[in-house]
Amino acid sequence: MPDTDLDAFRAELRDWLEQNCPEEMRDGARDEHSICWGGKNWKFASDAQRIWLERCVTRGYTVPTWPVEYGGAGMNRDQERIFHEEMARIGARYPLQSFGIWMLGPALLKFGTEAQKQYFLPPIARGEIRWCQGYSEPGAGSDLAGVQTRCEDMGEHWLVNGQKIWTSYADKADWIFALLRTDREAPKHKGISFVLIDMTAPGVSTKPIRLISGASPFCETFFDNVKVPKEHAPGVSSVVGEVNRGWDVAKYLLTHEREMISAGGAVMGGGRPLMEVLANAETGRTDPILQADAMRAEVDGLAFTLTLERYKDQAEAGSGVGDASAMLKYYGTELNKRRLELVMAAAGSEALDWNDERAPTWLRTKANSIEGGTSEVMLSIISKRILGLPG
Amino acid sequence: MEKLLKTEEEIMLADMARGFLDEAAPVARLRRMRDEGRTHDPELWKQMAEMGWAGVLVPEEAGGSDMGHTAAGVIAEEMGKTLTASPFIGTAVIAATALRRVADDRAKAALARIASGEAIYALAIDEGAKFDPDGVRMEARREGNGFRLSGTKKFVVDGGNADRLLVLARTGEGLTLFDLPADRDGITRAPRPMIDSRDAADVHLENVEATGEDVLGAVEDAMAVLRPALRAGQAALAAEMAGLAAGAFGMTVDYLKERKQFGVPIGAFQALQHRAAHLWCETEVTASAILHAGRMLDHDPDNAALAVSLAKARATSTAILAVQEGVQMHGGIGMTDEYDMGFYMKRARVAAEWLGDYGHHAKIVAQKRGFEG
Numbered sequence: 001m002p003d004t005d006l007d008a009f010r011a012e013l014r015d016w017l018e019q020n021c022p023e024e025m026r027d028g029a030r031d032e033h034s035i036c037w038g039g040k041n042w043k044f045a046s047d048a049q050r051i052w053l054e055r056c057v058t059r060g061y062t063v064p065t066w067p068v069e070y071g072g073a074g075m076n077r078d079q080e081r082i083f084h085e086e087m088a089r090i091g092a093r094y095p096l097q098s099f100g101i102w103m104l105g106p107a108l109l110k111f112g113t114e115a116q117k118q119y120f121l122p123p124i125a126r127g128e129i130r131w132c133q134g135y136s137e138p139g140a141g142s143d144l145a146g147v148q149t150r151c152e153d154m155g156e157h158w159l160v161n162g163q164k165i166w167t168s169y170a171d172k173a174d175w176i177f178a179l180l181r182t183d184r185e186a187p188k189h190k191g192i193s194f195v196l197i198d199m200t201a202p203g204v205s206t207k208p209i210r211l212i213s214g215a216s217p218f219c220e221t222f223f224d225n226v227k228v229p230k231e232h233a234p235g236v237s238s239v240v241g242e243v244n245r246g247w248d249v250a251k252y253l254l255t256h257e258r259e260m261i262s263a264g265g266a267v268m269g270g271g272r273p274l275m276e277v278l279a280n281a282e283t284g285r286t287d288p289i290l291q292a293d294a295m296r297a298e299v300d301g302l303a304f305t306l307t308l309e310r311y312k313d314q315a316e317a318g319s320g321v322g323d324a325s326a327m328l329k330y331y332g333t334e335l336n337k338r339r340l341e342l343v344m345a346a347a348g349s350e351a352l353d354w355n356d357e358r359a360p361t362w363l364r365t366k367a368n369s370i371e372g373g374t375s376e377v378m379l380s381i382i383s384k385r386i387l388g389l390p391g
Numbered sequence: 392m393e394k395l396l397k398t399e400e401e402i403m404l405a406d407m408a409r410g411f412l413d414e415a416a417p418v419a420r421l422r423r424m425r426d427e428g429r430t431h432d433p434e435l436w437k438q439m440a441e442m443g444w445a446g447v448l449v450p451e452e453a454g455g456s457d458m459g460h461t462a463a464g465v466i467a468e469e470m471g472k473t474l475t476a477s478p479f480i481g482t483a484v485i486a487a488t489a490l491r492r493v494a495d496d497r498a499k500a501a502l503a504r505i506a507s508g509e510a511i512y513a514l515a516i517d518e519g520a521k522f523d524p525d526g527v528r529m530e531a532r533r534e535g536n537g538f539r540l541s542g543t544k545k546f547v548v549d550g551g552n553a554d555r556l557l558v559l560a561r562t563g564e565g566l567t568l569f570d571l572p573a574d575r576d577g578i579t580r581a582p583r584p585m586i587d588s589r590d591a592a593d594v595h596l597e598n599v600e601a602t603g604e605d606v607l608g609a610v611e612d613a614m615a616v617l618r619p620a621l622r623a624g625q626a627a628l629a630a631e632m633a634g635l636a637a638g639a640f641g642m643t644v645d646y647l648k649e650r651k652q653f654g655v656p657i658g659a660f661q662a663l664q665h666r667a668a669h670l671w672c673e674t675e676v677t678a679s680a681i682l683h684a685g686r687m688l689d690h691d692p693d694n695a696a697l698a699v700s701l702a703k704a705r706a707t708s709t710a711i712l713a714v715q716e717g718v719q720m721h722g723g724i725g726m727t728d729e730y731d732m733g734f735y736m737k738r739a740r741v742a743a744e745w746l747g748d749y750g751h752h753a754k755i756v757a758q759k760r761g762f763e764g
Contacts, residue, residue, distance in 0.1 A: 275762035291762075295753045298760055299704045302697075306679035310395035317396055327672045382671060383664035387644055391659040 028091030039130025056095035071125025100124035134178030151180035170219035194246035213363035258329030281346035330378035430590035440508025461685030464630035471634025486512035489620035513553035515544035550592030551582035565611030629706035636713035
């Protein structure tokens with residue numbers, strides 16, 4: 001796209017944002033409390049949050065890169081980059097975030113039928129339906145393909161029995177996309193399906209898990225003789241992709257998720273450069289050991305940010321990221337843990353009570369190198385698929 | 392921001408360079424040079440000049456190929472993989488960048504001699520054990536219309552074989568860069584037997600006469616010419632080190648697949664797999680910093696300081712890790728002179744120190760990111 005067109009795009013966007021983004025939504029907040037998740041049970045934190053969502057929905061700005069017919073703005077990568085730059089320029093909060101936007105949407109866009117896209121995508125874009133992800137089970141963590149929750153073909157409907165764990169915000173979600181075992185005889189990767197389930201269906205229940213950070217973003221989710229219709233509406237199958245080929249969808253989403261979690265490394269820690277954190281902290285200004293550690297982390301962090309940029313350029317040029325997403329996930333999350341350890345050390349005793357946002361943020365980073373595949377699983381993926389080591 | 396992808400031309404250049412170096416200058420050539428007691432390979436440098444490498448940063452009107460800093464990095468990276476010894480960084484990158492900033496007729500003639508492979512330059516800055524250009528103390532005392540230089544420069548890379556020396560000295564309040572013939576009266580060179588088998592010398596200057604003609608750039612304004620030249624050299628050296636890390640890593644992964652113990656290839660052991668995978672991640676992250684530094688030098692050189700120091704710091708930590716893991720994972724054979732891994736380790740240590748070590752560059756990164764210390 002010619003630069004002049006992009007300049008016009010930016011000018012028009014900037015103008016719209018200036019006129020439409022409410023003042024309260026311009027504080028640049030990126031923490032979990034400021035997020036608008038949407039969904040049937042969503043209580044807006046303020047009128048401004050509601051108005052901001054409604055206005056963005058009319059322009060497709062909740063999902064800027066999705067096609068217009070599914071509620072997006074159809075932006076290409078250059079436009080998307082400008083969109084993020086202009087949002088950041090005025091400190092605009094994102095109007096809506098959700099697992100529907102991050103995970104299910106991309107899966108449906110790649111694997112869904114036209115009917116599934118038309119039925120499920122627009123309500124995600126409008127923030128009307130909140131989704132959660134049902135992957136892990138008590139017996140299937142790192143070995144995700146070992147899922148055992150049963151999904152039996154009863155002719156008219158599917159019958160689901162079993163338990164999921166680590167389902168993010170399942171207690172607040174309207175629907176769940178889940179990996180279920182549809183064939184118990186087939187090899188473990190070949191008997192899994194990617195199934196969409198209404199959380200209000202009889203037999204679905206959830207129980208929050210309290211974490212070391214004090215928060216409970218994850219739940220256990222139970223399925224007790226849950227009947228899932230074969231079609232949620234005429235022609236709209238409840239299975240994404242082919243039956244028993246759900247692992248393909250899951251693998252695609254795991255790659256996507258890894259890139260997303262790794263990208264968090266650049267913005268966490270209050271979103272401020274580590275060096276600034278250090279310059280403002282009493283201990284940071286005086287402790288040479290802390291300074292040295294922080295400088296190393298800053299060097300690695302900057303190089304990693306460039307690596308995310310390089311891989312985006314690579315993906316855009318069509319050569320994809322593929323298995324290297326395991327590197328982004330591993331490196332980004334380990335780096336983030338290092339950063340937050342330094343943030344805590346620089347803050348000293350000031351960051352040790354629950355009223356300080358740094359403590360829960362620090363604890364939250366510990367999950368990053370576990371969720372979406374542990375660091376050790378990532379290293380095994382790299383050694384086998386990229387380096388070609390045996391075993 | 393410029394795209395962080397190698398262009399088709401850059402990929403072709405890398406392929407061509409690799410093809411040439413694998414054939415003409417594998418590690419065996421460095422080994423032979425060492426065994427024969429030489430630190431310079433004029434025949435190889437002549438071939439590189441013919442391919443346009445010596446003139447990679449020389450304008451076309453002076454006979455150069457003028458391919459730019461990213462391309463210089465691509466060549467240096469390939470040289471790093473095969474540990475090719477040449478005056479490429481000191482002459483084709485550092486001296487050429489400095490002379491280009493001057494751009495008078497004499498500088499143009501000098502650039503032409505670089506491009507043709509006739510001239511070899513060595514940069515004489517260090518006086519202590521560490522790189523510290525701003526702390527140079529050697530005095531160039533004013534005398535009449537000229538200067539007299541006395542003192543010792545250490546770790547002058549290519550200093551034993553160079554025909555020109557770029558000497559940084561203090562004149563009154565500031566620093567001045569002198570471009571002197573290496574055989575001028577009063578200059579003596581003491582080559583040092585370096586661990587990486589390459590040319591480095593201590594250079595003694597005793598009341599060496601210099602005129603205004605010998606000054607590169609303006610008197611007491613050395614950094615206007617030297618700073619960009621140093622950045623170019625640091626970025627190219629970082630690229631060489633990234634190549635070195637890749638070379639050592641490639642050997643190591645091959646060995647993990649071949650070597651059997653306990654009845655299986657040792658690469659089947661998770662303890663080694665995860666270390667190899669971690670090392671691969673480090674090389675990937677460093678590759679981004681290298682490419683970014685080249686792009687910045689080509690497109691926004693006045694703001695390239697952060698990018699260049701980031702590249703040199705990352706390349707240093709990655710290369711050091713790669714050679715340590717390389718030797719360890721090879722086991723006993725990695726410690727033998729017969730095996731090439733040791734050459735990688737020794738070159739990594741020298742390159743880590745040249746033009747600023749990890750701490751030097753990490754501190755620049757920290758300063759540019761808002762930490763004054």
